[in-house]
Amino acid sequence: MPLKRLSVTAVRNLHPVTLHPSPRINIISGANGSGKTSLLEAIHILGLARSFRSTRLNPVIQYEQQQCTVFADLNLHAGAQRSMGITRGKEADYQIRIDGQSVRSTAQLAETLPLQLINPESFRLLEGAPKQRRQFLDWGVFHVEHQFLPSWQRLQKSLKQRNSLLRRGRMERSMLAPWETELVQMGERIDHYRRGYIQQLKPEFETVLGQLITLDELSLSYYRGWDKERGLAEVLDQQFERDCQLGHTQSGPQRADLRLRVRGMNAVDVLSRGQQKLVVCALKIAQGHLLKASGRQQDCVFLVDDLPSELDGQHREALCRLLEGLNCQVFISCVEAEQLAGSWKTETPVSMFHVEHGRIVQTG
Numbered sequence: 001m002p003l004k005r006l007s008v009t010a011v012r013n014l015h016p017v018t019l020h021p022s023p024r025i026n027i028i029s030g031a032n033g034s035g036k037t038s039l040l041e042a043i044h045i046l047g048l049a050r051s052f053r054s055t056r057l058n059p060v061i062q063y064e065q066q067q068c069t070v071f072a073d074l075n076l077h078a079g080a081q082r083s084m085g086i087t088r089g090k091e092a093d094y095q096i097r098i099d100g101q102s103v104r105s106t107a108q109l110a111e112t113l114p115l116q117l118i119n120p121e122s123f124r125l126l127e128g129a130p131k132q133r134r135q136f137l138d139w140g141v142f143h144v145e146h147q148f149l150p151s152w153q154r155l156q157k158s159l160k161q162r163n164s165l166l167r168r169g170r171m172e173r174s175m176l177a178p179w180e181t182e183l184v185q186m187g188e189r190i191d192h193y194r195r196g197y198i199q200q201l202k203p204e205f206e207t208v209l210g211q212l213i214t215l216d217e218l219s220l221s222y223y224r225g226w227d228k229e230r231g232l233a234e235v236l237d238q239q240f241e242r243d244c245q246l247g248h249t250q251s252g253p254q255r256a257d258l259r260l261r262v263r264g265m266n267a268v269d270v271l272s273r274g275q276q277k278l279v280v281c282a283l284k285i286a287q288g289h290l291l292k293a294s295g296r297q298q299d300c301v302f303l304v305d306d307l308p309s310e311l312d313g314q315h316r317e318a319l320c321r322l323l324e325g326l327n328c329q330v331f332i333s334c335v336e337a338e339q340l341a342g343s344w345k346t347e348t349p350v351s352m353f354h355v356e357h358g359r360i361v362q363t364g
């Protein structure tokens with residue numbers, strides 16, 4: 001679902017701008033510190049109400065300004081259109097509008113504009129904590145399975161209640177029962193959704209990765225967060241005493257993970273940084289393909305910050321071919337436009353933008 005028109009006001013150093021991006025490939029070039037990443041950040045804020053650079057949004061709001069705004073018109077499949085916008089103030093206040101209506105939930109932004117970010121920090125997907133890989137996995141499940149979000153919210157609530165009772169110390173086991181029933185029901189359901197998604201993701205990932213790099217020994221597997229031989233109710237029962245001592249629930253879908261291994265070893269301990277980057281790109285591109293195949297009205301928009309870094313010419317070309325093959329809208333930043341200019345088929349619509357001291361100009 002491409003952005004047809006994008007307006008950005010008071011985001012970092014960017015001058016107020018309205019762009020008409022290509023529905024396919026958009027190259028954003030400019031010197032260091034010119035504002036390329038800020039443009040990608042603005043799109044990220046539109047889709048998720050948060051930045052990918054800082055946990056707080058205040059640093060994103062332009063100095064001397066009280067709020068920033070990002071607004072876009074979107075083209076859906078079959079000629080339908082949508083509009084969405086977010087204004088975020090310094091007091092952490094925000095207003096979100098979708099199709100002219102005020103909206104309270106940021107999940108609706110995410111649903112309207114599915115985004116995939118590939119940037120130098122994406123490495124953390126392999127080397128970071130399981131939470132990041134769970135978020136990656138749940139991004140996919142959220143976008144293809146409508147019931148995922150309410151189930152996940154119910155799971156979080158029951159988990160929070162169980163943990164807070166566990167922290168209280170001595171109690172009747174029966175006090176936990178209602179929350180455990182809910183936790184087990186939602187936990188098994190979420191595991192079911194995640195497993196179904198992984199079954200689709202695995203072959204897609206292998207196909208995409210094969211087009212980027214040969215890593216025969218790489219395997220992707222899913223750990224659901226508790227023993228695969230036993231039901232969650234049984235595991236909670238058996239771990240009750242220990243959970244009481246720790247004051248939290250040790251096992252469950254909140255412990256799920258994706259495991260990437262090479263010859264049985266952690267991929268992050270074996271692969272080079274460039275190889276890790278390609279693996280992460282393959283995972284994200286595979287998710288883009290699955291979203292497309294799911295028949296949802298929205299396709300994914302890809303934000304690729306600093307694509308050329310750490311990739312040699314051959315792998316850069318291969319990655320560009322895959323991004324092009326997605327048939328999605330892609331925004332790619334790079335210092336020199338020439339680094340990516342020749343990477344596209346002549347029939348692919350490519351728009352070039354150049355950023356200089358926060359001013360964005362379309363150059364082709």
Ligand SMILES: Nc1ncnc2c1ncn2[C@@H]1O[C@H](COP(=O)(O)OP(=O)(O)OP(=O)(O)O)[C@@H](O)[C@H]1O
Binds near residue numbers: 014037038
């Ligand atoms: N709140 C703010 N208000 C105004 N300017 C800001 C604000 N926050 C950061 N800046 C400036 O905005 C610019 C943001 O640059 P950005 O990170 O988008 O650059 P870039 O083109 O991606 O650079 P690089 O190639 O080095 O990654 C920097 O010059 C930074 O100093």
